[in-house]
Amino acid sequence: MKRGRSRLKSLFCLVALAALVVAGCSNKEEAAGTVSEDAKKGAMESFSVGDTFKATEPFELPILYMDQPTYPYKKDWLLWEKITEITNVTLKPTIAPYSDYTQKRSLLISSGDAPLIIPKTYPGEEAPFVSSGAILPVSDYIDKMPHFKDKVEKWGLEEELEALRQNDGKFYLLPGLHEAVWPDYTLIVRTDIFEKHNIAIPKTWDELYVAMKKLKELYPDVTPFSDQYEFNSTLNIAATGFGTKAGWGFGNGLTYDEAKDEFIYTATTDEYKEMLTYFNKLVSEGLLDKESFTQEDDQAIQKFVTGKSFIINGNSQTLVLHRTDMDKNLGKGNYKIAKITVPGGPAGQLMSGSRLENGVMISSKAKDSENFEAILQFIDWLYYSDEGQEFAKWGVEGTTYTKENGVRKLVDDVNYNGLNPAGTKDLRKDFGFSGGVFAYGGTTDLLRSMMSEEEVKFQEDMAKTKTTIPAEPPIPFSIEDREQVTLLSTPLKDYTDQNTLKFILGERDLSEFDTFVKELESQGLQKYLDLANKTYKEYKKSK
Incomplete structure (x- = not known):
């Protein structure tokens, strides 16, 4: 940035001198x-x-x-x-x-x-x-x-x-x-069902498979896992443990290979194939609902809150909403649900995320x-x-919350996301605070100040048991290259998405994975990688 400012300043100076206006850079044009x-x-x-x-x-x-x-x-x-x-x-x-x-x-x-x-x-x-x-x-x-x-x-x-x-x-x-990476989405499970049958809460995806096999034996008419978000959130959180990227986290399709000091295409790797193989096994054995990839979110939620499935992806807010629905459908005290620590995978107990x-x-x-x-x-x-x-986030002290010894608390008549269920007024609906347009970012203390004890424990467990993977280096494409990148990357991602679904659902056999990679190559994959790595190398050199 400093070099850029210097070049800009020099240009202004030359223009000024050429025009014989003033010496130096005292013209009306403002420097960056x-x-x-x-x-x-x-x-x-x-x-x-x-x-x-x-x-x-x-x-x-x-x-x-x-x-x-x-x-x-x-x-x-x-x-x-x-x-x-x-x-x-x-x-x-x-x-x-x-x-x-x-x-x-x-x-x-x-x-x-x-x-x-x-x-x-x-x-x-x-x-x-x-x-x-x-x-x-x-x-x-x-x-x-x-x-x-x-x-x-x-x-x-x-x-x-x-x-x-x-x-x-x-x-x-x-x-x-x-201040710190904070995960939100994970699997929400019927912990009462797990406890009833002495099934341990899974800590890895392999353990989840074993648990679901047991659940299927006990409840043959139930598909244990039926998901929302078209499965994109589950693919995102699972991919990290498999050493890859998928779903919401697929991004531009590029993954930095530190050993080679270059970017590779995520969907062509052995790690991506291993992840596909795992979820294909869940579908083929009736453990994962095929409709997870196409159903509306409300359909997945209805299955979960009425006892037709035992596992769904969600976050701290959906957890509260599910409890409200389950109180109506199953009756208060007749169920227990909880967010579980994101399972680890073949690559280890890893956590991705940005601050x-x-x-x-x-x-x-x-x-x-x-x-x-x-x-x-x-x-x-x-x-x-x-x-x-x-x-x-909290609003006005004395009106929407109180603060004593650094501890914030909603006033008796104000509720937020189930934090004070007795409140008849809502911090967001009635006052406008804690909305997504203004209230984000901040210290870990501020973030956790509006979390339930249960959610704070989830955050602490994730921080204790997971290693955060480092951020990848940037690929700052030029304005001229960006249009070309879009033309190359969009069809590659679309084709990857289509075949990811086919592989998982069994509509395409995983023995054809190498053929799939060649199909990507025929659609301009190498040109995309060359452009990305050329840009990365130039950026690294200039830095």
């Missing part, structure tokens, strides 16, 4: 990372770690807001009122429905109509907007964001941020930052705002300060 005096209206003159941001003059700030059907948008939420009261900033949301958020975000950016602040953007989703210049290279302005900078340095997140850098050496997304969360893009139009520096300070406080993160 600087904020003109005309763009500092409302900004605090001194803004450091621990400071509460309050604009010196009030202003309005347009923001894209994802409307979650679980807690639909209300214009009279306490959240909006308190943001204005604390910061002197009035947010003006453009509402985009949850079901259509990604598409509406793209359309707004492409048309030039996007609000200045564009949250709920996951790492990688910003890449298509870089070449147009529609979004701000925020890495140029990190010095204006002390809380973000402090957390990156304090938690050693520099390497993870490297993965966000584009070919120009800059990154265009401010990600949510977590980077969905984050914020800033429209490049923000730089033209007279409030540009104040906008940066506002985002830094709300999304990255301890105070702002606690506010977004």
